[in-house]
Amino acid sequence: MILLLAYGAVLLSFASGLLALMMNQRQMLLDLCQYWYKKFPDRHKFGRSIFENALKERRYPHLLRQVVFVLLGLSGIFAALAGVSVMLGQEIITDQIGLGLPWLPWHVRFDSLSGFFYLIIGIAVTAVSLYGPGYVHAYDESQHPFAVLGLFTGLFVSGMLLVLLADDAFFFMIAWELMSVASYFLVAFQHENPANRRAAFLYLLMAEVGALAIILGFGVLASFADGFTFDALREAKLSTTWASIAFALALLGFGMKAGVVPIHVWLPEAHPVAPSHISALMSGVMLKVALYGLIRFCYDLIGAVQWQWGVVLLIVGTISALGGVLYAMMQTNLKRLLAYSSVENIGIIFMVLGLSMIFMANGHPQLAALGLLAALFHAFNHALFKNLLFLGAGIIQHQTHELNIDLMGGLIKRMPQTSKLFLVGCMSISSLPLFNGFVSEWLAFQTALQVDILDNGVLRSLIPVSAAALALTAALAAACFVNVFGMIFLGQARSRHSEKAHEVKEKGMLAGSALLAGLCFFIGIFPGVIIHLINSVAGQLLGQTLPNDTALGWLWLAPVSSEQASYSPPLVLIAALIAAGISFWYLRRNPATVMRRAEPWDCGFGGLTSRMQYSSSAFTMPLRRIFAGAWIIEEQIGKEMQGAMNQDVATIRYQLQIQDHSWSRLYQPIAQGVNKLAKQVGRIQTGNIRVYLGYSFVTLLFMLWVIS
Amino acid sequence: MSWLIAILQTMLFATLAPLLAGWLKWCKCRLQNRKAPSLFQPYRDLIKLTNKQPVVAGHASWLFTIAPYIIFSATVLAATVVPLIAVDLPTSASADVIVMVGFFAFARFFLALAGLDIGTAFGGMGSSREMTISSLAEPAMLMAIFTLTMTASTTNLSVAISHVLNEGLVLRPSFVFALFALILVAVAETGRVPVDNPATHLELTMIHEAMILEYSGRHLALIEWASQLKLMLYGVLIANIFFPWGIAETFNLKTLGYGLLAIMGKLAVLAIFLAVSETLVAKMRLFRVQEYLGFAYLLGLLGMLSHIILETSR
Known part of the structure; x- marks a missing residue:
């Protein structure tokens, strides 16, 4: 039954993709209908007439879009149901x-x-399918055909679901490639722009390099096993060296997909150019599938985890988290910023996963379970709030035709609902209490603080430092999202587009975001629901669950023991409501002190303009100066002087370009190296047939010598 | 009973906070050879502000008007977590020290957003600087707190304080480092000299005041009260973690009374130290703050390392 639900989810998403193809085949379908009508005039009369009418209807494209997204939504619901029921039943189903x-x-x-x-x-997927119909409506059918978008969305979702079902290396790689290639076409969807084609190619290239690394990783395991099924791979007995090689390959392959620094560069290129609901799926979900791959590979297939791997993950994760948030902060393109912020969150997840491995290898499975819990919980939370923020970015782009946050402003009054939903996303991602992001970060800190149990002194001092880095990351993320929300929604409009913007009309777009925002808040208040589910994952994977998670009752979160740490979001919420309620009621009881509105103080110069506000590059300037080494900054200030002594400034041009270090440090050397190598190889390619025949002859002689 | 004491303690926190601010001002005035206002002047200011009609900028959004309530409630929530006169209260179990830092972050988030809402240059400047300084202060603060929590192996403040009490007077190098780190962070986070100067509205230097420039009436009262509360919270944190003696461990009138007297005495002494340092030290340039906070982080790190190297018996 559960398996049927799981298969159903795959098939439904597949069907939604295929159905989208019918968008262009309307005439052919009509002809087919006529043909059937002539051949069997009296069968299925009723159904056929509905079908035919639907085809002839003027709103056929609209209806078809609805149906495609309904199927996708059903697939999402099936997937969620299947997932919850298998976790509740704690079963392992094979087929x-x-x-x-x-x-x-x-x-x-x-x-x-x-x-x-x-x-x-x-x-x-459910949230996206609510959101999708309104969003894709804006695309011009002749330039951006829905058939392409719908087909690859369906294939992409089914690919991701199949990766999770796979139990042998072949099937895994087929599903993995289905996911990668389908998402390539989605990134390249708006291919009329050369920058988009370049981003898509970069994505495809890195996805394939990553896939090669994964195949090699499976290959290492398979060389010690008989067969490619995961059962056989689990049985394989590897020496520590080979296991470490397999781990390194898996980290490279899955890390490339997940986007850890420095192999993250495809992420900020590919995510902004895909349609917003697809970027939401890629950032919120596809990165998680890579995480799934890594967890499956290390914990399940290799089995015996080494603590050194944990240290590697911890360091890689710390660098990704800090690098991601620092790069995110400097972006002005909203979707690029969100993409970098995904790098940050993946970094946090890797950090905690590393902690879990360190505890596992040192013989503390209970703390390993705590680390795994924190990592998976953060993955879940990140999927919720990053999806929400991408969908919000999509709404903003839809309404203002703008992605540069320095050209927005004041949208809180023109788009009240969107602003509230986006605020929830910003608060969750900044890990403020009462929202879900905080709970997983709290669990991460709790995991890190258990370090006293370890024997290794280096680890005991390394882990608190990385915990402090996590604190820095969280604080920088809060600064980053204050900047984002402030620039987009607060202040005055900085451009004509955002001045004229209004709330989105399609209710579905708001409903999709509202579903995610509601979940962010609900999970923030009742984290026990998800923790209970993850506990069953930890139970199957590590053979150990958290013993105390319900010791204090459902109101409380006490991962280790109630003496060590506890957190009760519902009580905090109640206390917050009481405090706010009392102050609100007490201060507003006097009718003589009703709020009065007036012009803001403008220093007597007359009229505040939107140019006087802080822009996002101004907002982040102090941090840009403090962490100057983290970026390649090119700042140019051009002044034109005028007046008697040439001392009055007439115009100022300010240009700021901020680049990622990884391009110049890592990728350009590689590219140059490949080019040089190709030139060296090119020397033997003279283009002369006699020389080539000579090569063949020499090779033949060499082969004969080898054989004899 | 214990819930009642917890609620009373929180109310005591809120009512005592302006007194601490008044005392601090009094000490500073005395040190600077000025005539001091009454100790109760902050109360009068708050009452005056609440009775005034608040004036809000024409294009301010709903966020601007609800932010003071959020800031105030988040700070009060943080106050419920920190033991003031008694340990072992139920409220400190509902949230630990990391959650307390989270409450501060919550208040700061909305304060910074409110600063950006009107769209004046000062508001944005204040928000930008506040977020910068706090993001540097947070790791330093957590580093200092981790030293404590690893010694007591708990993040629950109440349990940690009991642990320090039961250990008796032991000189721990890690605690000395952590104490200094926490003091430096507290000065930065509460916006005192040398990081920010609460007494001026000088354009180029102000941080906290720049964000709340547009507030008036009851909104201003709430924000002022919240920042007084925050100052007191950091004071209590320092006093009760590192010098917990006197705090009530059982709930009866005598011990609670002693607890109240003890904390008032400790805070009074701390305030004198702060006033002296504010009189002696000049305000730093903004871009020296990262060095200051880097030093605080380093102290926290040293505390952590000395805990790991010297104090763990392995």
């Missing part, structure tokens, strides 16, 4: 599908870990 090559059936396994990621995908 075989006779697809693919005849002697290689696809092995399927659906357990709690897959179920958890199924739930993430399910929620995200």
Whole structure:
């Protein structure tokens, strides 16, 4: 039954993709209908007439879009249901599908870990399918055909779901490639812009390099096992060295997809150019599938985790978290900023996962379970709020035709609903208490603080430092999202577009975001719901659950013991409501002190203009100066002087360009190296057939010598 | 019973905060050879402000008007977590020290947003600087707190304080480092000299005052009260973590009374130290603050390392 739900989710998303193809085949379908009508005049009369009418209807494209997204939404609901039920039942369901090559059936396994990621995908896809119809409406059908978008969205979602089901390396890679390639076409959807084509190519390139690393990783495991099924790979006995090589390959492959620094560069290029609901899926969900891959590979397939791997993950994660948030802060393109912020969050998840591995390898499975809990919980939360923020960015782009946050402003009054939903997202991602982001960060700190139990002195001093880095990351993220919300929604409009913007009309777009915002708040208040589910994942994966998670009752969160730390969001919420209520009531009881509105003080110069406000580059200037080494900054100030002594400034031009270090430090050397190598190889390619024949002859002689 | 004491303690926190501000001002005036206002002047100011009609900029949004309530409630919530006169209260179990830092972050988030809402240059400047300084202060603060929490192996403030009490007077190098780190952070976070000067409205230097420039009436009263409360919170944190003696461990009138007297005495002494340092030290340039906070972080790190190297018996 659960497996049926899981298959159903895959098939429904597949069907929604195929159905989208019918957008362009309207005439052919009509002809087909006529043909059937002539051949069998009296069968299925009723159904056929509905079908035919629907085809002839003027609103056919609209209806079809609705149906496609309804199917996608159903797929999301099925996926979420399947995920929740497998986690509640704590079952491991296996199956075989006779697809693919005849002697290689696809092995399927659906357990709690897959179920958890199924739930993430399910929620995200449901929200996106509510949001989608309104968003894609704005695309011009002749230039950006819906058939392409719908088909690849369906394939993309089904690819992600299949990755989670895979139980052998072949099936895993097929599903992985389906996911990668389908998302390539989605990134390249608006391909009329050369920058978009370049971003899409970069994405495809890095996805394929990553896939190669994953294949090699499976290969290392398979060379010690008989067969490519995960069961066989689990049985493989690897020496520590080979296991570490396999881990390094997996980290490279999955890390490339997840976007850890320095192999994150495709992320900020690809996410902004995809349609917003697709960037939401890519950032919120696809990165999580990579995380799933890494967890499956390390904890499940390799099995015996080494603490050194944990240290590697911890360091990589810390660098990604800090780098991600610092780069995010300097962006003015909203979607690029959100993409960099995904790098940050993935970094946090990797950090906590590293802690979990360190505890696991040192023989503290209970703390390892705590770390895994924090990592998975943060993955879940990130999927919620990043989806929400991307959908919000989509609404803003839809209404203002603008993504540069320095050209927005004052939207809180023109788009009241969107602003509230976006505020919830900003608060969650800044990890403020009462929202979900805080709970996972709190758990991460709790994991890090258990470090006293370890014997290794270096680890004991390294982990608190990384915890402080996590604190810095969180504080910088808060600064970053104050900047984002402030520039977009507060102050005065900085451009004509944002002055004329108004609230989005399609209710579905708001409903999709509202679903996610509501979940952000609900999980922030009742984190126990998700923790209970993740506990079953930890139970299956590590053989250890958290013993005390319900010791104090459902109101409380006490991961280790109630003496060590506890947090009760519902009580905090009640206390906050009481405090706010009393102050609100007490201060507003006197009718003589009703609020009065007046012009703001403008220093007597007459009229505040929107140019006088802080812009986002002004807002982040102090941090840009403090962490100057983190970026390549090119700042140019051009002044034109005038007046008697040439001392009055007539105009000022300010230009600021901020670049990622990884391009110049890592990728350009690689590119140059490849080019040089190619030139060296090019020397032997003379273009002369006699020389080539000579090569063949020498090779033949060499081969004969080797054989004999 | 214990819930009642917890609520009373929070109310005591809120009512005593302006008194501490008044005392601090009094000490500063005395040190600077000025005639001091009454100790109760902050109360009078707050009452005066609440009875005034608030004036709000024409294009201010709803966020601007609700932000003071949010800032105030978040600070009060932080006050429920910190033991003032008694340990072992139920409210400190509902949130630990990390959550307390979270409450401060919550208040700051809305304060910074409110600063950006009107769209004046000063508001944005204040918000930008506040977020910068706080993001540098937060790791330093957590580093100092981690030293404490790892010694007591808990993040629950009440349990940690009991732990320090039960240990008796032990000189721990890690605690000395953590104490200095926390003092430096407290000065930065509460916007005192040398990081910010609460007494002036000088355009180029102000941080906290720049954000609240547009507030008036009851909104201003709430924000002022919240910042007085924040000052007291940091004071109590320093006093009760590092010098917890006198705090009530059982709930009866005598111990609670002693607890109240003890904390008032400790805060009075701390305020004198702060007043002296504010009189002696000049305000720093804004771009020296990162060095100051970097030093605080370093102290916290040293505290952590000395805890790991010297104090853990392995």
